[in-house]
């Protein structure tokens with residue numbers, strides 16, 4: 001299962017409107033559109049870059065100016081704010097009508113927070129001041145010095161995402177380091193959510209990145225060895241401390257993340273395709289469980305791991321959404337300690353990282369697989385009694401599952 005394709009996907013898809021509630025009911029979301037932000041690198045020439053820089057600077061300054069006025073006069077309503085400062089924004093900062101409006105919208109959103117000043121030099125564009133030529137792969141943006149056309153550098157994956165989009169609704173221009181990106185807001189038709197015939201439970205971990213309730217495992221060994229290689233390289237370079245070492249350090253930073261990103265793409269794709277093919281919903285532990293799972297001593301590793309988990313969950317969610325596969329989140333408590341055969345819950349049920357062995361009935365099997373089954377059971381219970389919500393769906397597994405206790409890999413219950 002170690003299909004670690006090193007395709008370069010320099011794209012980042014963020015699903016909007018994400019909320020992981022503990023009691024995530026398997027509600028069928030019938031909204032027919034979904035929005036994704038597709039990040040594309042753009043490569044302006046020197047003159048264009050100058051224009052983009054000036055636009056980003058002016059836009060940020062205008063935001064801070066508008067914020068100051070909003071605070072002083074306590075105006076947070078979009079329309080009142082527009083009446084008060086629109087003209088000034090255009091004259092003072094040379095913004096086009098639409099960019100001035102975007103400033104006002106951004107500032108009005110800060111209401112209620114102890115509004116801090118704007119630091120990031122990003123510019124918000126709506127579809128009237130941003131357009132994309134998909135054939136030529138050029139994005140056209142309005143700046144403080146007129147309209148500019150900038151070529152995009154995109155991968156096949158991004159190309160497909162852009163072509164599949166029903167429409168592109170503006171985006172954000174962002175500068176990161178020396179590179180420029182445009183985060184395009186793409187809208188997609190969402191297929192109606194399927195009514196699942198069963199569920200696929202997925203347990204996330206470190207040794208095994210993901211294990212599903214069919215017993216399929218996605219090993220993390222390769223990923224861990226790659227991380228270890230990066231860690232050694234980093235510490236060598238840090239010790240060296242020379243200028244060239246620092247340059248190299250900077251260069252390799254981000255590579256590790258990109259690699260984990262690629263691995264997650266492969267795994268999430270596989271899981272979602274399987275669920276779709278078999279007409280099942282995907283059940284995952286609530287994020288809180290993931291945080292508890294990541295109990296490592298080194299803080300930087302913890303950060304990397306929890307980032308990778310969140311990223312994998314996000315990828316599963318957006319891929320599922322685009323194929324109509326429902327995703328349910330369940331209460332993570334005791335998923336790795338509960339016996340699927342007799343329901344006994346005890347820490348000692350898991351004598352080692354890899355093994356589950358029930359101290360009450362002797363039932364045993366690979367620990368991650370058992371956890372994935374428990375997750376599936378909870379998810380299915382949430383489907384059967386949706387009003388109870390997933391949190392109270394910690395039904396006693398023995399009421400559903402009948403396993404032979406001497407089997408190593410017991411067959412899953414009928415609904416899985």
Ligand SMILES: [Zn+2]
Nearest residue numbers: 339342358361
């Ligand atoms: Zn047991």
